[in-house]
Amino acid sequence: MIEKHATTEDLIDYLHGELPPEADAGILAHLEQCAQCTALYDDQARLSESLRSYARSSERDLPQGVVASIWDAIEREERAPSSLQRLAAFLRPAYALPIAAVLVLGAFFGYTATHRAAATTTIDAAIYLRDHASLNSTMPFGDGASEPATLRSDESASDQQWIASTGTSVVAQDQ
Amino acid sequence: MRKISSALALAALVTATAGATPQASPTALLRAAIAAPKHLSYTGEVQVLRFGTQRSEAAIYRIEHRAPDLTRRWYLAPQNLYGDSVISRGETTYSIDVKRDRVIVAQDDAIDDQVAEDDNFAVLASNYNAAFAPDEQYDGRPVRVVVLTNKYTGQTTMRLRIDAKTNLVLAKETYAANGALSTQVRFQQIRYAQQIPAGVFDVPKGMHVVQGPSRGLPSSDLQHVIAAAGFAAHGPKYLPEGFTPVEGDVVDIKGIRTLHLLYSDGIRTVSLFQNQGASDIGFESYHASSTKIENHEAKYVEDGATTLLAWSESGLHFTLVGELSLGELEKIASSVIP
Amino acid sequence: MAAPRKPFDPPTPEQTAFLERAIEQHGKATYNFALRLTHNEADARDLTQEAFIRVYRAWRSFQPGTSFLSWVYRIVTNLYRDELRRRKGRYQEEIPEDNAPQEFAGARPLAVEPIEDLVEAQMSETMSKALGALSPDQRQVIVLADIEEYSYQEIAEIVGCSIGTVRSRLHRARQQLRKLVEHFSAKS
Numbered sequence: 001m002i003e004k005h006a007t008t009e010d011l012i013d014y015l016h017g018e019l020p021p022e023a024d025a026g027i028l029a030h031l032e033q034c035a036q037c038t039a040l041y042d043d044q045a046r047l048s049e050s051l052r053s054y055a056r057s058s059e060r061d062l063p064q065g066v067v068a069s070i071w072d073a074i075e076r077e078e079r080a081p082s083s084l085q086r087l088a089a090f091l092r093p094a095y096a097l098p099i100a101a102v103l104v105l106g107a108f109f110g111y112t113a114t115h116r117a118a119a120t121t122t123i124d125a126a127i128y129l130r131d132h133a134s135l136n137s138t139m140p141f142g143d144g145a146s147e148p149a150t151l152r153s154d155e156s157a158s159d160q161q162w163i164a165s166t167g168t169s170v171v172a173q174d175q
Numbered sequence: 176m177r178k179i180s181s182a183l184a185l186a187a188l189v190t191a192t193a194g195a196t197p198q199a200s201p202t203a204l205l206r207a208a209i210a211a212p213k214h215l216s217y218t219g220e221v222q223v224l225r226f227g228t229q230r231s232e233a234a235i236y237r238i239e240h241r242a243p244d245l246t247r248r249w250y251l252a253p254q255n256l257y258g259d260s261v262i263s264r265g266e267t268t269y270s271i272d273v274k275r276d277r278v279i280v281a282q283d284d285a286i287d288d289q290v291a292e293d294d295n296f297a298v299l300a301s302n303y304n305a306a307f308a309p310d311e312q313y314d315g316r317p318v319r320v321v322v323l324t325n326k327y328t329g330q331t332t333m334r335l336r337i338d339a340k341t342n343l344v345l346a347k348e349t350y351a352a353n354g355a356l357s358t359q360v361r362f363q364q365i366r367y368a369q370q371i372p373a374g375v376f377d378v379p380k381g382m383h384v385v386q387g388p389s390r391g392l393p394s395s396d397l398q399h400v401i402a403a404a405g406f407a408a409h410g411p412k413y414l415p416e417g418f419t420p421v422e423g424d425v426v427d428i429k430g431i432r433t434l435h436l437l438y439s440d441g442i443r444t445v446s447l448f449q450n451q452g453a454s455d456i457g458f459e460s461y462h463a464s465s466t467k468i469e470n471h472e473a474k475y476v477e478d479g480a481t482t483l484l485a486w487s488e489s490g491l492h493f494t495l496v497g498e499l500s501l502g503e504l505e506k507i508a509s510s511v512i513p
Numbered sequence: 514m515a516a517p518r519k520p521f522d523p524p525t526p527e528q529t530a531f532l533e534r535a536i537e538q539h540g541k542a543t544y545n546f547a548l549r550l551t552h553n554e555a556d557a558r559d560l561t562q563e564a565f566i567r568v569y570r571a572w573r574s575f576q577p578g579t580s581f582l583s584w585v586y587r588i589v590t591n592l593y594r595d596e597l598r599r600r601k602g603r604y605q606e607e608i609p610e611d612n613a614p615q616e617f618a619g620a621r622p623l624a625v626e627p628i629e630d631l632v633e634a635q636m637s638e639t640m641s642k643a644l645g646a647l648s649p650d651q652r653q654v655i656v657l658a659d660i661e662e663y664s665y666q667e668i669a670e671i672v673g674c675s676i677g678t679v680r681s682r683l684h685r686a687r688q689q690l691r692k693l694v695e696h697f698s699a700k701s
Contacts, residue, residue: 008684009680009684012684012687013680016658017664047687047694048659050636050640050694051640051655051660053637053640054637054640054644055545055660057637058637058641060541060548061544062540062541062543062544063544065558066558066562067536070532070562074566077566121429121431121454122454122455122457123431123454123455124458124459124460125456125457125463125476125485128446128483128485128494128496129478129483131426131435132437132444139295139444140205140295140296140299141209141299141344142444297651297682298650298678298682300685301678301681301682302678302681326681327677397673414675416677416678417675417677419672419675419678420673420674
């Protein structure tokens with residue numbers, strides 16, 4: 001008795017050995033009795049074999065130039081001075097003292113400023129929501145892709161302060 | 176994998192399928208709809224409605240679009256936006272604020288990212304069944320109606336009305352997880368123009384120019400982005416069926432270095448923000464409710480189709496935002512640091 | 514956006530030996546994977562070079578006992594995607610001339626009939642064009658499933674998506690590939 005015919009998707013999964021054991025056995029038993037589904041299965045199997053045949057015929061050796069270029073690139077990276085090395089070279093005795101003084105003072109004021117501003121920075125939920133919405137621009141039917149999004153009609157007081165201090169605006173993210 | 180050997184497998188394959196004629200499909204129409212603005216110039220009025228749980232929003236703007244990538248939107252409502260406009264020139268956007276007499280310039284490489292658009296459409300086509308609903312008349316024009324249904328949940332997620340002649344999307348509706356209407360975008364008085372003068376898209380002179388946030392091309396190598404965050408960052412181990420990583424980048428929010436990872440199933444998206452240090456999340460604009468993520472206190476906001484969930488764990492502050500239910504976000508959250 | 518390098522961190526013999534072994538054992542497979550993804554020899558060379566540089570930098574993060582090839586394929590996949598987006602080009606490109614099937618360089622096996630060679634070359638070119646016309650995601654899943662013969666679970670880990678997405682993407686990709694094969698075969 002031929003049961004329900006197999007779908008193309010089932011046959012593809014069966015071909016790749018991705019069906020659970022019971023379903024796999026069911027398809028096998030069905031194929032033994034159903035010429036129609038066997039023809040579909042053979043069709044899928046031919047496609048896979050064509051792909052493998054193509055892969056075999058188009059396989060190339062790793063070009064020697066690639067291996068050489070990998071080692072060249074790594075060697076260039078290892079030779080390039082890091083930022084600390086450049087700084088060490090820059091801090092010659094003639095400049096060291098006044099620069100060191102600037103650094104110390106800068107560190108002191110920086111520490112003081114940081115210490116004073118140890119209070120937590122609050123990021124309003126609206127900023128996360130807008131940042132999330134802005135990345136929708138690459139979604140096929142996202143509001144930023146084929147249609148512009150709504151501008152929010154209100155701005156919180158904290159966002160106004162941020163605008164004033166940074167010169168940027170959350171409004172710019174509303175597309 | 177099972178194998179059969181066939182010396183002329185490909186020839187047999189071609190012979191077996193010869194004669195089949197491809198027919199127009201809902202998916203092909205969607206593809207054409209995405210591409211339509213690249214070769215169509217048009218003007219009209221757009222109405223946007225967003226229905227949230229806590230508040231709803233509406234806007235109306237006039238639009239002029241010159242193919243392939245010049246667009247001007249001039250706001251008619253709400254009142255505090257009246258007179259403002261946004262001019263997009265490829266990847267650069269100019270937000271003109273007449274009340275403050277300033278122009279905010281922002282760059283986003285992702286806007287004109289054709290490859291990402293192609294990839295994301297492939298994800299959409301993998302996760303959603305597209306089917307035609309009966310044709311309609313809309314704004315005096317015949318339209319094809321395409322309904323997108325999630326393959327895993329069986330839920331209708333989006334309905335599009337597409338101009339039968341030009342393939343431009345004239346109306347779009349999206350639905351929340353419970354089936355409620357979430358957003359509605361509608362064109363009115365659409366007119367297709369052969370040519371719109373380029374001067375329409377010039378940025379007004381004499382206004383104070385402010386550099387807005389610029390977003391370079393995010394990376395699709397999420398593991399690389401996580402490693403470059405500057406702190407011991409994490410990605411989710413669980414995602415709903417059909418979701419795939421899209422991109423990630425490290426952004427500066429109010430001086431706090433923040434990792435942003437984006438995942439999508441082609442229509443719905445979910446972002447995971449995380450940062451370290453002295454920061455917390457404020458809910459000045461929304462009313463937040465409390466919940467727990469594995470014994471950690473958490474706050475959430477449900478706003479129409481979008482849910483936000485925030486919690487702190489292991490010295491990191493996490494915020495999930497997505498077009499998913501609270502339950503789904505909680506499952507994702509629990510998997511971030513198992 | 515690379516993580517900052519530690520200064521004064523010279524390469525260890527183990528790191529160098531790791532890369533040498535990696536290139537020796539997996540260089541060819543990686544290059545061919547890159548070639549099938551990019552459909553372009555120059556791009557495949559660049560991608561392979563960059564992938565092994567990443568392997569060298571990240572050698573400590575490879576977990577022994579896991580599949581090295583899966584790890585490097587994941588690197589190649591992500592590098593390719595990033596490169597495509599940097600170029601902002603359409604994914605459907607004409608196959609460049611240098612990507613025609615390789616000419617037979619060695620001695621001909623006596624048993625092969627010339628006519629089969631010709632048919633094989635034509636079929637290979639058709640398949641090459643058909644694969645080249647797929648989207649990168651579709652081409653990638655077909656290469657991983659049908660040429661590299663990874664399981665759906667392994668593909669999901671390499672690509673970074675769910676098994677369900679792998680399954681549905683492969684179904685669609687194969688459907689699309691069959692149409693393209695028919696199309697290019699009719700043209701030739």
